Amino acid sequence: MMVESVLCMNPGDGETSYAKNSFLQKTVLSKARPILEDTIKDMFSTALPTCFKLADLGCSSGPNTLLFVSEFVDVVYELCQQLNCKLPEFQVFLNDFNAVFKSLPFLYDKFGKEKRDLYGQHCFITGSFYHRLFPSKSLHFFHSSYSLHWLPKVPEGISNNKGNIYMAKASPPNVFKAYLEQFQKDFSLFLRLRSEEIIQGGRVVLTFIGRSIDDPRSKDCCLYWELLAKSLLDLAAKGLVVEADIHTFNLPYYNPYEGEVREIIKMEGSFDIDKLETFSINWDANDDISNKDFVFEKDQCGRNVANIVRAVAEPMLVSHFGDDIIDELFKRYAEYVGEHL
Ligand SMILES: C[S@@+](CC[C@H](N)C(=O)[O-])C[C@H]1O[C@@H](n2cnc3c(N)ncnc32)[C@H](O)[C@@H]1O
Incomplete structure (x- = not known):
């Protein structure tokens, strides 16, 4: 699977x-x-740049895309009011996979090795945050949610992870090891790249899915995807999906345990951890204690x-199974999730 596409x-x-x-x-x-x-x-307690690059x-x-940017500007605005100082300028960079970047491999193929190395070392045009994105020591703040x-x-x-699409209770031991090692490698790379791009004294705020129990065989880890694999297997039983296609499908995903994240940041060595906090969130985010109008209704929650x-x-x-099965797959999945919730 070409993940980027x-x-x-x-x-x-x-x-x-x-x-x-x-x-x-x-x-x-x-x-x-x-x-x-x-x-x-x-950050403000040390120095305030004339132009904040984030x-x-x-x-x-x-709707979420610009939410972080507006929150960032709001916080700085309020601080400037409190401290009676001038509001800095902001230069904001937004990164994601995008149709433009999909043609990059073709561009690279046209070059010999020498020119290919130029991109990624001197000229940064890439959609993936697992590559260099910015010139050296050029940004004050990185965020990723x-x-x-x-x-x-x-x-x-x-x-051999047959019948599963991610780490699952029934996965063989090598699967858990392979996923952890892949995450260690990729998260370390991410940190190294950002450390090359960030200015001295800059900050990084990262929020991502984790698991609350160290053991990846726990329900807390992988049930979400196990229910999707189960739905796919149901469709295979009905002849709508080829079972062998399920065996060859695995997600490029990893939800680490807090200790794993700490360990990687320490081992990689570019950044210190100021704060590492975890919070839980319900599968159906509408089911939040702050939402007083919420009424649990299993079919609706499953669908959400x-x-x-x-x-x-x-x-x-x-890209793996074709689009004919999607409606049926998620109908099935909604039922399983509703039951579970
Ligand atoms: C669930 S969305 C989150 C979007 C947004 N931050 C939010 O909070 O709503 C995850 C995004 O990460 C992007 N993504 C995943 N891997 C990436 C990578 N290596 N480089 C750039 N973007 C990536 C996906 O394309 C997707 O748009």
């Missing part, structure tokens, strides 16, 4: 689009806001969750 959210603003089904990610952004505020305040990595497109659990590739050597997962995973599933 299929790891994009459902486009447009129709019923199944990411734009219409990203309330969960919006809730995550608001839960992380206190950390953002503290981090900006902390980037949102994996910004997608939809709900994106870094996506890996740039599916780990190798997991062809299925819509969120569909908006994120549909392009990947379509």
